[in-house]
Structures are given as structure tokens and as C-alpha cells.
Amino acid sequence: MVAEPMTTQPGRDWLDLASPAAKPRRSEAPRPETPGIEGAGSHRAMSGTGPAPSRVSAGRRRISEGVAQARSVAARAGSAAAGHLQPVLSAAAMPLRRVAPAWRGVTDRVGSHPLASRAAGAVRRAGAVPWGRALLVGSLGLLGLAALFLAWCAATLPPLAGPPHPGRTLTVQAQDGTPIARRGVAQGRALPVGAVAPVMRRAFLAAQDPWFEDHYRLDGAGIAAVINQAFRDTISDGPRAGSPRLTQRLVRRDLIGAAPGAPRSLADRVREAMLVLWLSAREDRPRILGRALDLARFGPGLTGIDAAARSLFGKEASALVPAEAAYLAGLSLAPDLQPDRDVTRIRALGRDVLDGMVMRGDLSAAGAAEAGLALDGLSPVGTNPVTRSGVPDLVLAEAAARLGPEPPREAVLRTTLDRGLQTMAEKAVERRLDAAGRGARAGLLILGPDGAVQAVVAGGSPLADTPEARRAAAASLRHLGRDGRPVYDRLVAGPMPAADRRTALLTLLAGLARPPEGSDDAGSRDGLFVGTADDLLIGTYLSGASVENGAGDGPEALFQDVAAQIAKARPAPPVAEPREAARETGGTPRGASRPAWQNPGERPSPAPTLRGVPRVIDTGRLRLDGQAVRLAGVEGQGGTYAREFRQYLRRREVTCQPAGAADLYRCRAGEQDLSEVVLFNGAGRAAPGASPDLQAAEANARARKAGVWQ
Template sequence: MVAEPMSTQPRRDWMDLSSPRPPQERTETSAVSREASRAFAARSGLVTGLARIRSGAARAGNAAAGHLQPVLSVAAAPLRRAAPAWQGAAGRVGAHPLVSRAGEAAKRAGALPWGRALLLAGLGVLGLSALFLAWCAATLPPVSGTPPTPRTLTVQAQDGTPIARRDVARGRAIPLASVSRPMIQAFLAAQDPWFEDGYRLDAAGLAAVIRRSFRDTISDGPRAGGPRLTQRLVRRDIIGTAPGEARSIADRVREAMLVLWLSARESDAQILARALALAPFGPGLVGVDAAARTLFGKEAGDLGTAEAAYLAGLTLAPDLRPDRDVTAIRALGRSVLDGMVMRGKLSAAESAEAGRALDGLSPTGTTPVTRSGFPDLVLAEAAGRLGPDAPREAILRTTLDRDLQAMAEVAVDRRLDAAGRGGTRAGLLVLGPDGSVQAVVAGGTPLADTPEARRAASASLRHLGRDGRPVYDRLVAGPVPAAARRTALLTLLAGLARPPEGAEDPASRDGLFVGPVGDLLVGTYLSGPTAENGAGDGPEALFQDLAAQVAKARPAPVAEAREAARDTARDTGSTGRGASRPAWQNPGERQQAASLRGVPRVIDTGRLRLDGQSVRLAGVEGQGGTLAREFRQYLRRREVTCQPAGGADLYRCRAGDQDLSEVVLFNGAGRAAPGAPPDLQAAEANAKARKAGVWQ
């Protein structure tokens, strides 16, 4: 075999470093080398600077440590003394059989195929739980509660006289020594009769607090390891959870934290003083200080037993209005008196005496109007016009006639006196032609929030001002058909006449009566164990009493016309002419007296074409052009009803419940004619004030 010579030919060309390179390549290499040198120098400088900074920081740290060494030694001395105890405790915990079993279980779980994953998942859950608890603790509300924004709502009668006030106020946080003893005992009887029983925050107490925090209701029975008054204080007054409102897990955890914190940090007297300062005593009224001064004009330290029972009853149902739901609050106050007797803080004789005082007790400002609930219905109707942001001050003017209201109250008092007032209830309601409330006296329960009551409240609202500026102004409302008005009156009257909850129903002697008094519709009721001349006579007598007062105070136009007709007939009969012969009538005038109905065509803002004839809007001097086109757009083929207004072609026309003359003048689309009625002149003045239409 002949060996083949090994080939020394390389498979690729290798660069010979010693071989000469072209000048251009040498130049490029030199430039690269210079750049690399500069970069290296820069890095070297940076490294040197960082080294100097580190050495300076080390020297500064050593100097600071030298200065702080004595302070740290003093601070660490207690920790060093406690270290043996900690080590001993850690040793005892580590030697506990449960700890060793847990460690062995963890080792066995880690040896399983999925054991480590399960351990990691458990540790993750524990970490997330710790983060959640830390977040709940960081977002705890202040224990002093959130102060409400002060607000005052005033409801006025037709002449601007205030008839009801609704304030949002919070009283001062006063010490327990500044609260009268009856008020403290009544509050405890209402909220937590077992508050003064001792308890401990041991393992059972902690478990009870946590368990009750996760329940939706607070037990009314004896406490079993958890303070019920503290829990109600935290849930209702500090966190602000309304009864029946859904609560999140975070809210339940925060409640448990706050209950435990207050129970550990504050005494029973401090917790009770805080509860009295944050308890609601009706809508918008927070704290016993504000309640005592607003409702009874007294300081909290001067409250008697009956007044304390009334206020404590309010805390059991804070949605009740103190000057409206008087009967219901008195019933709650009597249950509070029974609770005081049960706790041994009041004798039976003292409870009976306080009960008699409670039966005649009413807060300051309570009137038949406030007890009827009419102001609250008007406020509910005006809430949408006030806007989402609550105003600091609002004024609502209604159609309530003070003179007519006084007559109604006098008539009701007379009938109650005649019936002996022994369990007798009487009430009266007067509606205007537009369905608005002119007078109301409630002897049973307040007006219910029904569609009929809402419509009456809407028709009764005339003016609404918010923070000094007008928001809503309606001078008149459209008339309501007689049948619809009578149905609404009967519905409202039935609500007023229903007996209070829990009272014995004397329905066998109830009676209602409805009838007109001029252009007003009056409804009365009288119920009780005794009535004169059988059921039904009492309500009719009440109606006749009011009708007589109205006729005496302001004679109706119809009565005046009948009296004039009788005088004319008497004078005619004295001359020998036939007094019963009717006067001759002009056919044209009879045709004008008929009402018109249909879809009109707009000529200008003061004239319409309806049923082939020209119709002039009473009290309006019309305008053409853009304003007439806007008026045409407003009507948009709506049906119009026109009633004669005295002239040849003069009418008062309505589209729905809106008077077109008032609409035109209110929008500044015309001017008031000479001699226009006061309501139309007021609409023109409103347009002038707003610089609307022709008044721009």
C-alpha cells in the first residue's frame, strides 16, 4: 500500500497577521483602535468615580454608626433583656406537639408529587390574605364618623310663611356626664340592655365578635361574648351600612377590626358617649346634642324621662320623621319605658307617669300640616328638580292656604271636642281645581307615598329656589276633571283615615264625606268609639262647619251672582213685569259662548285659527316671525281646548294642562295686554327677569 501524501493546503484562507495590509485597512484599524482606547478610558474613569463614591459612603456610614452606636445600644438593651424570654417562648412553641406534627405533615406533603405545588399555593393564599387584611386596616373609616354636610330645606305656604323645616345637622361630641341619666338609661334600654354586663376579649370573645360581624343582623338577645352596642355603632354609624343593605367581605372585616379596636382601647363609658354622639335621631339629625336642642329646645343634660323615651324610640327607627310620625314614635317610646322597667332603672309607677307625659309630647314645630306628611311629599317631588348635588339651602313654596288651613284646624278641633276625644280621630283634606292641596289635617297616619299623593304634591309645588336662585316657578296648574279629582281625594282621604299601626281599629264607626265648597273639593272623616247620630253624621257635620267658615270669610262668586239675580228678580216683579221671563239672547253671543276644540294653526303668538275661526289668546299681544315659528313648533299638532274669555274672539286656550297665554308670556314670545289678569302679568315679569324672548 502506498501512502498518500498529506495535503498541507488549508480548506479556507486564514488571515496572516504578520502579512502587510493595504494602507486603507491600516487606517481603518487605527481609527477603531483609537475609539476603543477612548471607550476604555471612559470606563476606567467611571469605575474610578464609582470606587470613590463607595469609599466616601463607607466612611460616612462608619462615622454615622459611631455616632448612633450609643443610642442603638440603649434602645437595644430592652430587646436583649427580652431575648431569653423570646428564645424560651420560641423553644416552647417549637417543642409543642402540634408544631412538630405540622412540620412532619409539611415534609410528607412536600414529598408527594404535587405536595410542593400545594404548599406554594397555600403560602400564596396566606400572603394574599395578609395583604387583604393590611388593605382593610389601611382603609378603615375614622371612628369619629363622617360629618354630614349642613343643609336646610324650608317648605312655605302660598304666602311665603314657613310651615316645615328639614335640617341636616350633627351635634357636638359631649362627655357622658353632660347627658341626663334618664337619657342614658333610655338609650341603653333601646339599643343594648346587656351593655353593662362584663365580658372578656379572650378566644371565645374574639370568635364571637368575628362571627357577629359576618352576620347580616344584630341579635337582640343577651350578649354571648360580643358587645352589641359597639357592633351597632360601628356598622351603622361609623361604616354607614343601612339595615338590609348588602355588605362586602371588606366591610365585614373592617367591622370586626373596629369592634375589637374599640373594645380593647376604650372603656364602656367612652363607647357609650361615642354611640350617643353618632346615633341618628331621625333623617339628617345626628347626635343626642343636636336632637335635644332641635326637637325640644333643651340641652342633653336637661332631658326628662318622657323626652328621653321619645328620642330613644327614634333611634330604633331613624327613618321616622320626629314631627310627622308622632304616633308611631310614641309607641316606640312606650316600649323603651318597658325596657327601662325591665333593667330595673324605672319603677312601674314612674313608667306609668312618664307614659302619660309621653302621650301628650310632640317635638317643637309639630303641626297638623307636618303630621300629615304633606311637606315631605313636596320635598320628594322637588328632589329631581334640585339636582343630584344636595343644596345647602332650598326654599319650596306650595299652594297651602294658611287661612283655609286655620279654618280646617278649628273645624276638626270642634268635632273632636264634641266627640269627647276619647280615641276619636278626625281629619280633613281640601283640593283646589288643579288637584293641589289647599289645606290638610291628619288625625290618623300621614299621607302615604302613592301615585295620587305624588300628583297632588306635584300640583302643589309652585316655586323652588336653590341656594338663593330660582330653579322652578309654576304660577298655575291645569284643571283636573271633576271625576279624577274626586277619585284622588277619596284615595288620599282613605290613607289619612287608616288607624295607626298597632292601634285597635274602630272601623265600625268610621265615616267619610266628600263635597264641593265653591271651586274647592273637601273631604272629611271621623272615626272612633263614639259618634253623634250614627256613623256618617260626624263627617258631614265637619264638612258643614268648614263650608260655613269659608262662606263667611270669602263668599263664592256663584253665591254673589245668585244674590244679584234674586235682587234683580225682586225689582222686576215690583214693576209688574214678568220676573220669570228669560232675557232675549243674541245668536252670535250664544255661538261665542261655546268652547272650541281641535288642532290649531298658528297665525302669530297671540292668534290661532281653530274650527275655521280666528281665536285671540286672552291677555296676550302676539308677535310674528321667529317667535311665531317657535310657538308652532311648541304646539306640534297638539289638540287645544279654548274657553271664551269675554270678548268676541277672546279665549283662554289650553294644550294639555298648560295655559297657552301663560306659556307665551312666560317664554317672552309676546307682551301682556292692558288689563291682563295677575297670573299673566306675573308670567311676563318672570320672562323680563330672565331676559327671555322679546325682553332680550
């Protein structure tokens, strides 16, 4: 049979598969020669000798014919749609045909470049190596991961307004409730750069980046320099090496929040490079300077030039004078310093800022000298001898664990500082310094019976965070309130042994007598004196000219001055009646003659042992036989812990043995020491000077996070 010729439609370059000539008809298809069930059935049907074809074979044949018919209909519909879309596609392709010659020229030039030919050859050689294709696939995968990482870093960039700083206030009070120091978090308003005093802007640039206003281009070399500086751990203090240093400090410290010297992740380094390039390309120099002033730190918790000017000098940022601007600019270089504590160190940094302003040409030598004189006598608002001693900051550090992990909006800390004694100490030190002349330093420290600080004047460096200073701060903390509710009360404190208190006083006094950092005062000849007045332990020191001039009794004279003032303010108590005095002292009354029947060497009998069912006042105090009993080595807690302690005793009889002071006892309920029970269950804290077994019980509770240690 002769096959029909295959035809195409006019103007088409492909076969029309829907035409009858492009596909053999179903009736003309050859039958299979392989014997099988269907083939055998068909053969028998044709020969007329076998049974009729099965229903399954007939169904399959009908399904095949239906599928073929559907394909034919779909092909005809597609051909018709292509015919309609051909003019539209031709019109859309016209611009591409015009661009094609130019694009072909570009691709030809790129393809003819030696590097392109080398790259193509390298790809071909890599593909010929057995593992080359795997290496190419792996390289493409790494490039994809790098692109995803860069996209993730770009999506997680910090806001340009900086992180939020919720405001909070911490007030340190004296024993009578008088505020002596304030700490907290404050963030100023965002000010336009024109609202800041010009001298403040110049001082800030002299401190942060004297070369900020130099010419800088963000070309290929500049971009490479920015990336290089972002991956370095330190920011150079010398002339700029291709990267704007002020912008880099703004991004690293104020936007990303990386502390100097702290480890940084790869993502932080990439984000830093992105932000520096973004700010350098999109914002001008004055706007970057204004953003840096708004986000700079001027001390712990103090952010922005607006907050710094208001909090430290009580004025607007536009009214700052050169000495104040130098003080704030120097503080921005070391924002971990306390403005009202580390005054001497900040003044030294301020003098360096004035030198930098002279170098930049922003200030004349005469103007710098005048500002330096004003800077030597400049102190922020609220600075006093107590803040300069560092005692308020030590008390705050001791109270941090009691305040909890979540910072409070408002907190009040009351200490043992006696305002009357503090006033006496300050006046006595001032008199001695006036007599000693220029170049002398003097200080004074008064500890109470429990080792708490009751007055302090620091003429040298503030107290360092040492174990002795921590113990003194813990003893000085009397009351702690958080957001209007009491958290801790220490109304009664056990006395510290005389030897321990003297050792602590000498250690603290040596810390206060250290020459300030950056000071040129060698302090080679220091004089110290320690003495007692009433129940107070007083230590004084005097350094410098007074000792060199032969006034070797200077520290002792300072002590005598303070002791005389204390004797006037605290007259001796009147002599009690013999029976009352005997009850107080446990023996012979004060001022009374010794009875004839008592041996001269006989000592007063010790306090008697107490037994009975106690009434719980708190976890550190009991009422037994009408007498108040303090558990030795325990600082008690009230509230829930006191109720639990009362439930623990359940009218059990206790035995209390004297432990030193008049009302200090070691009490037992059966075989259990109640002081150890309280500390082991976290219902109280170990008092200063507690025995090792009680300290071990407290350490066990702290490790288990029991009670107050939760």
C-alpha cells in the same frame, strides 16, 4: 515541578485567596492543547516558523491579567476590613450567645410538640407529591394576599369622629310664605357624657343595649364572638352573646354607615370587627356611650343628642325629662321616622323604652306610668296637622328631581296650602272631636280645582307615597328656590276633570283615615263624606265613638261646618253687567232672563278658533290677538327655554283650537302640535291630566335627558 505549600494566616479558619500560594502563577498555567487560532499562533511563535501573535490575543491577555490583579487587591482589602471588624462583631454577638440556650430550649419544645411534628411531616409529604410544591407556594401566596387585604382594611378605617354632615335647610311654606315645616341636615356638638341628662343616658341604654354594663372580657372567646357578630347581617336584640351590642351598632351604623338590611362587603365586615375590638380594648364604657350619643341618628338628617334636643324640644341635652328622653330613645331605634310626622309610632316606641328602663331598674313603675302620661301628649316643636299628614314630605320628594343631584345649602318650597282654609279646617275638626268624645278620630282634606292640596288635617296615618299622593304633591308645588335663586314656578295650573279629582280625593282620604300603626283603635266603623264648596272639593271622615253612638251624620256635619266657614270667608261675587257676564261665560249672563229668540235647549257657542303670530310669554303660554293662551297639557318654563321657543316660532302663524277651559288651547304651527313640540324638547313638563301623546313626548325627552331633564 513541586508546588508551593498553601498557607493561611495565624488565627484564621479560611484560606487567604490573595496569597501567591493559593493560586497558580500566570506563567505556570498550562497552555491549551486544543488547536485553535491562538494556540496555533503561539505554537508557530515558539517554533520560530510562523508569524508573530495577533494583536487581539495580546489585548485579551492583558485584560485578563488586569482583572486578576484587581481581584487580588479587592480580596486583600476585604481581608483587612474583616480583621478590623472581628472584635466589633464578637462584642455584638455576646448577647445572642447568652440568649441562644434559652431560644434553643424554646425551639426544642416547639419542635418536640406533636402538632409541630405533624406539620413538618405534612410539609415533607406535600413536597414529595409532584404538585405539592405548587400547592405550598399557592398557599403562601394566599396568605400573603390575606395579609395585604387586612393591612388595606386597617389603612382605610373610617375616623372615630364619624363622617361629616354638612348642614342644609329645606323650608316648606304655605301659599302666603308662612313656614309650615322644616327639613334638612343638622349635626350637634360633641358632648362629654356627663353633659347629657342621666335619664337620657339610661333611656338610650334601655333602647340600644340593656346589657351594656354587664361584665365582659376581651379574651380569645370574646374576640371570636366579636368577629362572629361582625359577619352576621343582623344585630341581636336579645341578651349579649359575647359582643357589646351598643359598640357594634355604633361602628356598623354610625361609623361605617351601613343601613339596616343593606348588603355589606367583606371589607366592611372586617373593618367592623377591627373597630369593635379597638374600641373595646382602648376606651372605657362611659366614653363609648358618649360617642354613641354624639353619633346616633334621631330622624332623617338629625345627628347627635345635642342637635336632637335643641331642634325637637328647644333645650339642652342636660335638661331633658323622662318623657322627652323616652321619645328620643325610641326615635333612635327607627331613625327613618320623621319626628313631627310619625308622632304616634314614635310614642309607641317610647313606651317600650320606658318598659326597658323599668326592667333595668332605672325607673320605678310609678315613674314610668307618670312619664307615659306625659309622653301621650308630647310632640316636638313645629308639629302641626299639616306635618302629621305627610304632605310636606311628599312635596319635598317631588321637588328632589328639580333640586338636582347636589343637595342645596338652603331651599324654599312654596305650596298651595291656604292658611285661612287650614285654620277653618283645624277648628272644625277640633269642635267635632270635642263633641264626639274620647276615642274618636276625624280628618279633613280640601283640593283645589287643579287637584292641589289647600288644607289637610290628618287624624290617622300620614299619606303614603302612592301615585295619587305624588300627583297631589306635584300639583301643590308652586315655587322652588335654591340658594337664593328661583328654580321652578308654576303660576297657572290647568283644572282637573271632576271625576279624576273626586277619585283622587277619595283615595287620599282613605289613606288619611287609616288607624295609626301601633294604635289599638280598630276603627271598624268609619264615616266618609265628599262635597263641594265654591270651586273646592272637600272630603271629611269621622271614626270611632261618634258613629257608634248613632251620630251617623258626623262626617256630613263636619263638612257643613267647614262649608259654612268658607261661605263666610268667600262671599259670592256680585252679578256682573250683562255684556261682561256674557263675555265671561260665553253665553247668557248670570241672573239675566233668557232672550225670547233663543231656544231653551240651545247651548252657548264654543270659544272661537284663534289665528295669528303669537308672542311667547313662556313655553306654556302665548299672547295671541291680545288674549292669553295656555297650551293644553304643558307646564311652561321661562328663561332660556322661553327664548329658544320664541326662536323656534320665528313669527310663524299658529292656529289654536279650544281645549276645554276658557284660555286652554291646542295650538299648531303648520303640522306641528306646539304642546308636543315643547314636551318633546324638554322645555316644559306635562301637566296633570295630559293626554297620552303628550305624556309620551315627555317620556321621550326624559329618556334623552333633554332640556329640564338634564
